[in-house]
Amino acid sequence: xxxxxxxxxxxxxxxxxxxxxNTFFVWLFARHNRGTMILRMEDTDRTRSTQExxxxxxxDIRWLGLDWDEGPxxxxxxGPYRQTxxxxxxxxxxxxxxQRGAAYECFCTPEELEAERRRARERRAPYRYSGRCxxxxxxxxxxxxxxxRKPAIRVHIKDFGHSIVVDDLVRGRVEFSPxxxxxxxxxxxxxxxxxxxxNIVDDHLMTITHVIRGAEHLSxxxxxxxxxxxxxxxxxxxxxxxxxxxxxxxxxxxxxGDTAVxxxxxxxxxPEALLNFFALMGWYPEEDREIYTVQELVEKFRVAxxxxxxxxxxxAKLNWLNxxxxxxxxxxxxxxxxxxxxxxxxxxxxxxxxxxxxxxAYVEQVVRVLGDRLKVGGDILTYGDFFFTxxxxxxxxxxxYLRQPQVSGLLRTLADRLEGDGAWGRETAETxxxxxxxxxxxxxxxxxxxxxxxxxxxxxGPGLFELMELLGRQRVVARLRAAAARAA
RNA sequence: GCCCCCAUCGUCCAGCCAGGUCUAGGACACCGGUCUUUCAAGCCGGUAACGCGGGUUCGAAUCCCGCUGGGGGCACCA
Numbered sequence: 001x002x003x004x005x006x007x008x009x010x011x012x013x014x015x016x017x018x019x020x021x022n023t024f025f026v027w028l029f030a031r032h033n034r035g036t037m038i039l040r041m042e043d044t045d046r047t048r049s050t051q052e053x054x055x056x057x058x059x060d061i062r063w064l065g066l067d068w069d070e071g072p073x074x075x076x077x078x079g080p081y082r083q084t085x086x087x088x089x090x091x092x093x094x095x096x097x098x099q100r101g102a103a104y105e106c107f108c109t110p111e112e113l114e115a116e117r118r119r120a121r122e123r124r125a126p127y128r129y130s131g132r133c134x135x136x137x138x139x140x141x142x143x144x145x146x147x148x149r150k151p152a153i154r155v156h157i158k159d160f161g162h163s164i165v166v167d168d169l170v171r172g173r174v175e176f177s178p179x180x181x182x183x184x185x186x187x188x189x190x191x192x193x194x195x196x197x198x199n200i201v202d203d204h205l206m207t208i209t210h211v212i213r214g215a216e217h218l219s220x221x222x223x224x225x226x227x228x229x230x231x232x233x234x235x236x237x238x239x240x241x242x243x244x245x246x247x248x249x250x251x252x253x254x255x256x257g258d259t260a261v262x263x264x265x266x267x268x269x270x271p272e273a274l275l276n277f278f279a280l281m282g283w284y285p286e287e288d289r290e291i292y293t294v295q296e297l298v299e300k301f302r303v304a305x306x307x308x309x310x311x312x313x314x315x316a317k318l319n320w321l322n323x324x325x326x327x328x329x330x331x332x333x334x335x336x337x338x339x340x341x342x343x344x345x346x347x348x349x350x351x352x353x354x355x356x357x358x359x360x361a362y363v364e365q366v367v368r369v370l371g372d373r374l375k376v377g378g379d380i381l382t383y384g385d386f387f388f389t390x391x392x393x394x395x396x397x398x399x400x401y402l403r404q405p406q407v408s409g410l411l412r413t414l415a416d417r418l419e420g421d422g423a424w425g426r427e428t429a430e431t432x433x434x435x436x437x438x439x440x441x442x443x444x445x446x447x448x449x450x451x452x453x454x455x456x457x458x459x460x461g462p463g464l465f466e467l468m469e470l471l472g473r474q475r476v477v478a479r480l481r482a483a484a485a486r487a488a
Numbered sequence: 489g490c491c492c493c494c495a496u497c498g499u500c501c502a503g504c505c506a507g508g509u510c511u512a513g514g515a516c517a518c519c520g521g522u523c524u525u526u527c528a529a530g531c532c533g534g535u536a537a538c539g540c541g542g543g544u545u546c547g548a549a550u551c552c553c554g555c556u557g558g559g560g561g562c563a564c565c566a
Binding site: 008042045049108113126127128153171174175177180182185187188190194195196199215216217219222247249250251280281282283284287307308309310311313314316321323327371372373374383434443444449451458459460461462464465 | 565
């Protein structure tokens with residue numbers, strides 16, 4: 001039997017780290033088993049779902065380098081892949097359930113249910129639906145209808161007398177006592193299906209063999225198992241991944257900071273670094289090794305090797321990993337580094353979008369000069385903003401290197417010597433700067449540091465002579481004079 | 489409150505299933521040192537963990553029970 005697995009996203013926000021991580025593992029599983037990867041949009045919550053978010057999610061998954069065989073955009077044999085386009089299916093099965101007495105209409109209003117819940121809370125008892133609509137007489141039903149009430153549909157949970165067992169691929173055997181189960185709602189009074197129903201209908205109709213999802217769904221699983229039974233369908237295999245935690249040790253959510261994949265893209269992260277990083281959360285493919293190609297991950301992936309504990313998302317480690325990939329790309333495919341830098345630069349409005357040929361060529365130079373200081377695309381601005389904008393002097397740097405007695409004169413002299421129309425380049429710059437130091441009888445660093453601050457505003461950054469070459473004679477001379485004036 | 493899950497350095501993981509080779513290994517971060525015009529990178533070194541209590545056993549990070557702690561779920565959300 002060939003593996004068919006899916007990522008079911010709800011288009012109520014951008015793809016976040018947790019969702020992306022989940023998608024990656026689903027994808028790894030599919031590809032490792034030469035199975036089918038399916039994307040499904042669970043957009044039954046029409047108040048929060050939007051077309052834009054759906055687009056964005058697809059885009060971000062694609063950006064990560066993951067692909068899918070069936071989905072809302074590419075179609076497939078078991079489509080459509082958007083739940084809002086499958087309503088007739090849910091209605092059909094809901095009716096079937098109704099006819100078989102496995103489900104019933106519930107006329108309780110949200111207010112009435114809220115009151116039930118409140119009462120349960122007051123008694124400090126766990127809430128379960130009272131079941132008072134379970135055996136409505138024809139008369140009562142007529143009366144509710146006459147009142148204009150629209151029924152929701154609930155499943156009728158029978159007494160099992162035995163516990164419900166989830167045989168989870170990562171957690172093992174998990175038992176649930178059936179007395180905690182509720183007659184839960186599967187279709188809203190407006191006729192739209194709820195997650196725990198639509199999900200099952202789709203997974204079955206799409207012949208999903210493996211459901212790989214977050215552990216937040218583990219408690220839902222017994223409910224779903226009951227539904228599979230009511231429908232007479234064999235359930236798929238389940239694998240519940242741990243939930244990624246934020247630094248606050250709470251579930252990483254859209255509202256807790258930079259958790260959207262899109263944000264990482266904008267900050268100049270490399271998708272392959274993100275993927276490699278994902279692999280290191282909840283899984284260690286091999287001992288004493290952290291760098292893997294996607295292909296290696298596909299080969300090594302085994303659900304049984306996944307951890308059960310919730311990992312904390314550690315941005316510091318992601319940064320390091322991204323740096324590893326950036327350095328590697330610098331050697332083998334510098335265009336990739338330029339690419340992520342362009343994204344950042346454009347996002348900050350420093351260059352146009354798309355970049356002009358000149359801008360691109362210039363950024364290539366900047367990238368070359370910055371070299372392995374670039375751990376993420378965003379570093380082009382933290383280390384090299386002065387290549388694109390006027391100098392912003394770091395107060396501490398200015399205080400330390402520009403407010404020295406001889407500095408103003410030194411800077412002015414250097415400007416004078418650099419001016420002119422002779423050859424310009426790294427060597428010229430170095431010869432002139434070192435020559436001046438020697439002539440003054442001072443160590444070269446005593447002039448290099450102030451010059452760096454004058455040119456870049458910072459104490460840290462790329463090699464002075466390289467950056468001078470790229471900055472060009474005009475800007476160098478102008479900045480030296482401006483700094484000399486400030487220093488005086 | 490009820491249900492479920494989880495538990496090794498600050499963080500991510502290895503080790504656990506098949507107890508001894510664990511004075512617990514790797515990585516990130518952190519702290520030194522080295523290189524250097526600064527920073528980054530690199531290289532060398534360092535600090536740092538088996539949550540607690542009971543068992544079982546000659547022997548427990550590893551097996552069992554309890555506790556504690558953390559997390560997730562209890563919707564006409566997904």
